[in-house]
Amino acid sequence: MSHDPAIRTGEHFLNGDEACAEGALACGCRFFAGYPITPATEIAETMSRRLPEVGGVYIQMEDELASMNAILGASSAGVKAMTSTSGPGFSLMMENIGLGIMMEIPCVVVNIQRGGPSTGLPTMVGQQDMMQARWGSHGDYEMIALCPWSPQEMFDFAIRAFNLSEKYRIPVLIMADEVVGHMTEKVVIPPKEEIIRLYRKKPQVPSNEYIMYETNGSLVPPMANAGDGYKVITTGLTHNEQGYPDMTAEAHEKLITRLCNKILLNKADIVExxxxxxxxxxxxxxxxxxxxxxxxxxxxxxxxxxxxxxxxxxxxxxxxxxxxxxxxxxxxxxxxxxxxxxxxxxxxxxxxxxxxxxxxxxxxxxxxxxxxxxxxxxxxxxx
Amino acid sequence: MGQTEIKLGGFGGQGIILAGYIIGKAAALYDKKNATLTQSYGPESRGGACSAKLIVSDEEIDYPEVLYPNVLIVMSKEAYLKFSPALIENGSLLYDDDMVENNIEIDKSVRAYAIPATRMAEDLGKKIVANIIMLGFFAAIMAVVTKRSLEEAIKTSIPKGSEELNLMAFQKGFEYGRKLVKLQSDVKS
The missing domain is CATH 3.40.50.920 (Rossmann fold)
Structure with missing residues (x-):
């Protein structure tokens, strides 16, 4: 068994935030952009320490709007990317979470919920962002949000969140709460070969034949890395399969229905x-x-x-x-x-x-x- | 003992949370029990009153809070006054008598064990190991986790290079506790 410094196989005594970061690393996350905020700070702290050890990149951004954009950019270039935050930062991320949904960019957003609204109650627990998780960005869409109840699940769900995001090309939310984020318990990290790590479907055609959002009857189009020579055309505007803006009712109906259906028709796979x-x-x-x-x-x-x-x-x-x-x-x-x-x-x-x-x-x-x-x-x- | 609920309290900076973490780690990783640590979290972790709550159990731990501890470990008077009313009858109180004050009225219904941990740490030249002395004291008095597991947990939880000092501090607290237990049983018999 080869040693992989990203996977700390064994038993650990970790808090939920630390476990979440380890889960992300174990699943192959190599980019984190964020702005520290209580009670999610330990995720950023752990990532800032661990990512350089495994050849990844950690950036502390100027705010949460930029953090969200940075992870969308990193993921577009083919790197598994995440950010973490709490209520106030989650509000700032909303617009660009919508951009990620529209452009179909996989990534993971962790919200360790505290009391709100506004800066509210930074150090105490809340579950007050559950509807924001569903409807916080404008427009119609379906969302994936997971709710862990222990540090072990913070680890496990970080992996699951990445796998679902890669499979369905969508930002996936981990909606934890302060109690789970700050609780410390035993966390078992399995050997590398026992960890399922999915990666987005890649185009099977030569770069000049690649059509950005061509689904070929499936609900999730293959995704080429920006910068690999494929014609990567994308926009937050309603677009056609080529990725070009298409301001028609037909294009909008077709796109939004597919974005919803790729989640709704796969509920059996997603809901636990x-x-x-x-x-x-x-x-x-x-x-x-x-x-x-x-x-x-x-x-x-x-x-x-x-x-x-x-x-x-x-x-x-x-x-x-x-x-x-x-x-x-x-x-x-x-x-x-x-x-x-x-x-x-x-x-x-x-x-x-x-x-x-x-x-x-x-x-x-x-x-x-x-x-x-x-x-x-x-x-x-x-x- | 099926489930032990421990509360630790003191000032921010005394290593109260770390002490709770070390007991929890000893239980979960080395004694193969279940342990859940939660902490009061806030500005107080930088100076004011601070506390950690730890449940150690042979069973699965569901509700993570400690409402009525059966063990209370305190290293400040403020923490003693704040947390001792919730200690259950016949619960164990472990406290730093210099910090909590010698002349304080200790409730007769609890089993009280005092150690001048901070003064002992100062004698070792490092006040910051008072929490580790307290852990040694805890190991001598309570049978929640094994001494060996606590030592392992200390070694893997402290900065590299400070092992010798910390294990010495642990041993001092342990010996003090052993003597106290012997003294108390001699008095009883």
Whole structure:
């Protein structure tokens, strides 16, 4: 087995931010552009130290608009690229995330969520950017967003985020929260040959025959590196397969539909949920990120008291697990949704439940729910 | 012991978070248990009150916060006053008696163990190893993680070249703790 300094195979005691950076490196990320911000700073710190060791490039940019543009540029040249931020920086990245979606440039954006709006509550936890992750850039599009709940998943999901972004040519979001980012636990980094590392599909035609956005019936066109001699033509304007602006309703309908469908028609590949104690559950907690950890203990305690409680944990939040929620809503009497916000994902759950069951939000700000806070709601709803 | 919930408190700069990190690392990597470390995080990490929360368990750890610790390790009076009310009955209190003050009223329902860790560190010529002395003291008194694992975790968590000093500090704290435990059991018998 050859030694690869980018992959620190073995057991480590890492916080979520550090684990996320190691996951990115293990998946082949070799470019990071960012602006440090609490509580995501340790990602930038780790990348600034580690990237030069593995022949990569780290740039601290002047702001988050530039950071986002820089990673789109690096990725266009064929390098796996990422940035990390929190609420205020995430807002600044929105326009260029849209550019990445329109130009179909793979990259990974990590948001370690803190309390907002504005500079808000820098050092405390939030899940208040979940809808911004879905709709924050203008226009119609589908998004991929993953929600880890542990340092191990910060590592694993960094790899998965890169793989999904390369496969579907789209910026992929890791929507973590401060508790997960700053929590330290054992992280197992597997041997190199056990790590799946996908890379964007390359053109199979000579450079002079390459057509930038020709899909040949698939939903994701092959991607040539800018600078390799292929005719790379791209724009944020609505464009045709050649990459030239095409200001017609037909071109717009065709392009936007494909950009949405490449995600929607592959939901089976993208959406991941974890089920616990669901087979006979009458009360189900649906959670993501750190509150899901409280929910595990809450349903355990509820079961001890004879209540048929279960947990559905959303590992992927966007695209939304619509079918999974509808199925659950038909089985359960009550769905309980603990979120560290004033109610965001609960709206999606209400939409997907289609009135089949009661849906209750447990809103909390700046702190994760205690298991007892969730247990109380489980117990009260059963009556 | 199925699950131990530890809270560590002191000033920013005393190495409180590092001490929590080292116990967690010893448990997770060398004793093959589960460990989850969280920390109060903010401007206080540069000077004011600061704390780390650590859960060590044989089982999977879900809820990561420590609400009612069964072990409290404090290196400042402020941290003692702030965190000791949450310590459970019969919980263990390990404290730096010079920093917390000798004459403080310690709740009778807890098992208290005092060590002048900061003064001992100053005697070693390096005040910054007070946290490591405290870890040695912790190893002598509590059976949460093994001494050997703590030593391994120290070696892999400190700057290269400072191993000898840190392991010496650890040993000093350990010996002090051993003597104290013996003294207390002699008194009881």
């Amino acid at each position: 949920v974890e089920e616990r104690e669901l087979s006979d559950a009458e009360v189900v907690v649906v959670a993501y990120g750190s509150p899901a950890r409280s929910a595990v203990l809450a349903i355990k305690k509820a079961r001890e008291q004879g209540i048929k409680a279960g947990l559905l944990r959303l590992r992927t939040v966007w695209p939304f697990p619509e079918a999974e929620i509808l199925k659950l809503a038909k089985q359960a009497k009550t769905i309980i949704v603990p979120e560290i916000n004033k109610g965001q994902i609960v709206r999606e759950i209400e939409r997907c439940a289609k009135g089949n069951c009661e849906v209750i939000l447990i809103s909390k700000l700046a702190l994760i729910h205690t298991p007892d806070e969730i247990l109380e709601v489980i117990k009260n709803r059963r009556l």
